Amino acid sequence: MKLDLKYKNKEHIFDIREQGGVPYLAYPLLEETGIVTHGFSTRLGGVSTGNCATMNISTTRGDAPEAVEENRRRIAAAIGVKPEDMTFTHQTHTTNVAVVEEKDRGTRFMETDGMVTNVPGICLVTFYADCVPLYFVDPVHRAIGLTHSGWRGTVGRIGRITVEKMAENYGTDPKDVIAAIGPSICQDCYEVSEDVICRFREYFPEECWPDLFYNKGDGKYQLDLWKANEHVLAEAGILKEHIATTNVCTHCNPDILFSHRATGERRGNLSAFLALK
Numbered sequence: 001m002k003l004d005l006k007y008k009n010k011e012h013i014f015d016i017r018e019q020g021g022v023p024y025l026a027y028p029l030l031e032e033t034g035i036v037t038h039g040f041s042t043r044l045g046g047v048s049t050g051n052c053a054t055m056n057i058s059t060t061r062g063d064a065p066e067a068v069e070e071n072r073r074r075i076a077a078a079i080g081v082k083p084e085d086m087t088f089t090h091q092t093h094t095t096n097v098a099v100v101e102e103k104d105r106g107t108r109f110m111e112t113d114g115m116v117t118n119v120p121g122i123c124l125v126t127f128y129a130d131c132v133p134l135y136f137v138d139p140v141h142r143a144i145g146l147t148h149s150g151w152r153g154t155v156g157r158i159g160r161i162t163v164e165k166m167a168e169n170y171g172t173d174p175k176d177v178i179a180a181i182g183p184s185i186c187q188d189c190y191e192v193s194e195d196v197i198c199r200f201r202e203y204f205p206e207e208c209w210p211d212l213f214y215n216k217g218d219g220k221y222q223l224d225l226w227k228a229n230e231h232v233l234a235e236a237g238i239l240k241e242h243i244a245t246t247n248v249c250t251h252c253n254p255d256i257l258f259s260h261r262a263t264g265e266r267r268g269n270l271s272a273f274l275a276l277k
């Protein structure tokens with residue numbers, strides 16, 4: 001399937017794959033670890049109608065339950081996981097990261113924006129429409145993490161908290177971690193007001209401000225959540241060459257990806273998937 005995606009640069013960050021009419025994005029950098037199955041869904045290849053058309057597996061968007069169920073079956077088959085192994089977050093812009101154990105397989109973690117596990121087969125699933133997906137793979141200790149980082153989570157360093165959870169629970173050394181920053185809103189599309197920038201000024205060192213945002217006047221700024229999360233991951237001890245940063249923006253591709261800034265609440269959710277083989 002050919003996806004007419006608009007890219008921010010010419011780097012090869014993603015592969016576009018398709019199975020059974022369901023396209024998804026995958027990172028060669030994560031794939032090369034050899035220990036994970038992963039992907040990122042698009043709007044295409046599902047059966048939902050209306051605002052959620054067509055691939056939505058989130059139960060919080062007003063979508064028909066039977067459509068969600070069929071979509072889960074389709075995307076699971078495409079990526080190569082089992083629907084009953086999908087383990088979800090119910091994200092509320094916290095910095096809470098859950099440690100997922102065998103008993104949690106197939107459940108949902110409330111008030112949680114990140115998950116880590118070392119249990120093979122459990123497929124971590126998180127939801128997006130402009131916010132930033134963060135993938136973590138520790139090939140040495142065979143552990144993974146998947147985290148939702150909107151601007152609040154980014155300011156709260158949820159990426160670093162995820163790596164710390166992996167270190168605490170699985171002995172992960174950040175230098176071994178392979179990470180990916182997933183499809184989300186780009187700086188050109190992400191206008192924010194002074195109050196958001198105040199928080200970034202408070203929590204990020206002054207020398208990196210020019211990298212993260214610029215002032216457009218009238219109290220409006222353009223904020224770069226990709227760069228901000230690269231900074232958070234570097235701070236966590238992850239090596240620069242171990243981070244794949246998206247060059248696909250959700251808001252630049254509203255026909256292929258759900259974008260909150262493009263359609264407001266009238267939308268489904270994109271999903272990130274990460275499982276240990």
Ligand SMILES: [Zn+2]
Nearest residue numbers: 186189249252
């Ligand atoms: Zn954009």
